[in-house]
Amino acid sequence: MMMIPLNITKTIHDWLYSVMPENAASITEMLLIAIAYLALFAVAGLYLVLLERKVAAWFQLRLGPNRVGPFGLFQTMADALKLLSKELTSTDKTDKFLYNLAPFFVITTSLIALSVFPFSKQFQAFDINIGVFFLIAVSSIGVIGILIGGWSSNNKYAMIGAMRSGVQTISYELSVGLSIITMVLLTGTLQLSEIIEIQRTGGWLIWQGHIPAIIAFMIFMIAGTAETNRAPFDLVEAESELGAGFHTEYSGMKFAYFFLAEFINMFIIASIAVVLFFGGWLSPFGITEGITWFPEVLWFLIKVLIIIFLMMWFRWTFPRLRIDQLLTLEWKYLLPINLVNLVVMAIIIWLNLTF
């Protein structure tokens, strides 16, 4: 297992190994990294929630949260505190074990997926040689949390939501996977850090792969939005149909986990898009190429935020699809286009038409 610590944490790494036996130091280091990631992305998730609320407000001619802290910056913190202090209720005759397991399941899988992203050259916890495939694998498990959460709530709305979620995620995983494979065909590697290295010389992949890459990006955005259960694919929690869908019966922090997981999933999808299509932490046209002190992670975050903004724009503009239309879109439109696109990409690489 390869661990690439941050430059700043190099000293901590050395210090840990100097004072402790090797095993203990390694375990401590893992724990430290895990806690750092947890804290970082809990905060990131909270601020994504705030961003969503602000963006929604601006789309809807409102002001958005602006009471807690300057510009409402601490609003979601306050919400999280409120949710922490709330009672954890459940319905009668739930399957208590599964009911309590589900939110942790959802949040854990999304946090695991975060570990493989190269946020900058050195900021990557787990540089695995099958990075992209690992992402698909982990994200395919996340749905189980929703399924068992919906089933064990002993609520019919939650049940319908869970069933819809299962159908939706299984179908759209195919499109996400295929559009990722299209790009993998271009790069010839599954390792995320290598994918970015390729883009350093040849330009961003969406430029290298031109037409099929753009189609793959569009399909990835659609399928990714569906994968995260966001509007216009939010049938899982369609509030006008099912109340709140699979998390109807959850309260307090367990609900907050579901909520946070949705936003972290959105972050993951945006991150995949950024790594696969927009050069990850690379600056556009190599502006900050030679500057050593410049935090490359900033470029990554800016790109991710733009993609997330796009998804929010979708959410606050479009009506929701119906369940059969959702499946029609996947199986009659996205999948065939995707397969053709894959072949086109192969031909383009074969004829060396990439830029």
Place this chain on the structure above:
Amino acid sequence: MRPISYRDCERNITLEPGTQNMKPETINNNFKTEEYFVNMGPQHPAAHGVLRLILTIDGEIIKNVEPDLGYIHRSIEKMCERDSYQQIVHLTDRMDYLSSHINNEAVCLTVEKALEIEVSERVKVIRTIISELTRIASHCLWWGVMGMDVGALTTYFYGFRDREMINDIFEETCGARLTMNYNIPGGLMFDIHPNFVKRTKDFITHFKTKLPEYDRLLTGNVIFQKRTKGVGVLTKEDAISFGTSGPVARGSGFANDVRKRHHYSAYDRVDFKEALFTEGDSFARYQVRIMEMWEAMKIIEQLIDTIPEGDIKTPTNAVIKLPKGEYYQRVETARGELGVYINSTGTKNPYRLKFRSPGFSNLSVLDHITKGAKIGDLVATMASFDFVIPDIDR
């Protein structure tokens, strides 16, 4: 199929269609599916108010819809029997609160018809303008809610933005935004505010730029069209036999606009088209309402510059006593035909007062046209019906 009782819902017993007893279904199929009950409402985000729908669902498919009313029943008709004719008017604000002015007008017109008093031209024109403004306001809200029900939350705020302008006009003239109670038998409570004409014109110019935006945002949207086209189809025959009215009936090609066919107030002198679509699906009902907003603006434009001078109220006795007899008057609210039936015995209170509310008849169609549809379709259909639950329950 025997009707579903509450106990059935509690015990979650499956009722087989077409069978009287509880014998297990013998479907010649590998997969036996089980129907189950879901309560949609009375506190459901899709039901605009406290409507309870008992759904029998097979997976996503709806087998039966049974509306259960009474959660907001305030016995307005009975209260009317206790009140004097002036006092009845303000109760009607609370029925269909989105077209409160038109409800008031209906009662006033009935009383005026019974007393055989003729209100001045000025009153007629003002009533017509405010009625049409009310219609636009109601449809604005409906548009926002329609979008919200099919999942586009932003429409709600755009609809409200334009509705607020109309509410401001009402507030300036009548003193209230929603329950205006501006009509009294014999005319209006007081004259319009001096700013009324200017504000109304401002609104019309504003709204003419915003209504095409509605089309761009929602009407043209491919997802919205997929969600509404061919969903909840109501044929013309059914529309007539179920007694539907308003945009629901006109979406099915049943031309029954009261304003056109039974003139009242100043509708006889204005030129407007009756919005009529023949598809009968949710999208047709949607289009009817969008077109009605255009037509309402046309009506206001024709009248706003030429409000005639005249008395604002025709004097009546302080205690109105209707002559013995039965009186009926219908008007077109934003939801359809509202009929007011007064049975008077010559006293100062009505012996019996009955409101034929549009929502109640329209609701009766719901089960008929959503059978076999999906839950999402039910929500879209309900949104296109534009229910106001106090209007159904009264």
Place this chain on the structure above:
Amino acid sequence: MSYFSDIYNGIKTLLTGMSVTGKYFIHARKGSLTQQYPDNRETLKMFDRFRGEVVMPHDENNEHRCTGCQKCEIACPNGTIEIIWDRGIDEETGKKKKKIDKHIYHLGMCTMCGLCIEACPTDAIVWAQNYENSVYDRTKLSKVLNQPGSKVKAGIED
């Protein structure tokens, strides 16, 4: 071929919708509809005719215009107004005369229909533009409209 034109049209309509919301996003600061309510108390002014609550104006001599004719009480559909009156002897003429003791107004029952104000022959009660009517105790909603020690303005009765 309709397969591809469907896709094209679909994407086109979606982008049109996004352009509408996008336009409002850019103009979000200017076009915001929200009023920051408790902050704008000073500038928030109701319209003249706004029906906030029923009040009885008194002039500087602590005189009101209510004769106690009870027309408002009769006109009210909800029993919102209660008038407790008495017959007192007028100092000038020596005749017995109706005089209000308390003009009680139950705001909690009022539907703001305005019939009482329409019915009042002497314009003794009018609408106030007060819009902050919520209280912690329901009994506070019952108000006595005439101030203590007030009397009818001379020359109103006739």
Place this chain on the structure above:
Amino acid sequence: MERILFYIFAVLIVIFAVASVSSRKILRAVIYLLIVLTAVSGLYFLIDYNFLAAIQLTVYGGGVIVLIIFSVLLVHHVELELEITPLKTKIIAAALVVAGLSITLWAILTYPFNTANNYKSIEVDVIGEKLLSYGEGGFILPFEVISVLLFAIMVGAIVIAKGKKLGIKTGEKLE
């Protein structure tokens, strides 16, 4: 370090495997099974068989378990519990398990394992070439056979799902 992790995974696998077969609530059993499969993939990660681990997660965690959960959701209510197995069946099952376990253990304990010295993780392109090669060590034949099998399964699924409509065509009586 790796030893500790291995034992953690091993204990997890054993505990949840037992829990999975002894649980009376069916969805819980499925979740225990999921934990077992995930722990197995953890073992693969431990020995740097990353691709295999990810396959394990995708196919078993994301595919098989989701499908099982799905079918459980369709037929089971949250309160339903499985019946208690009769004693006779239990004894037979236990005997079979003991027999199988002893054979496996015997095989493992007597086989002369070589200690692996190669810590290099296998690249994906190597796996890809192996999968599609028909030379020695190639997997093209099983690959194709599985494809055909999956195709047959898909056709079967469609036929079953369309059962009602086929029935109408053949004139069977349907409710």
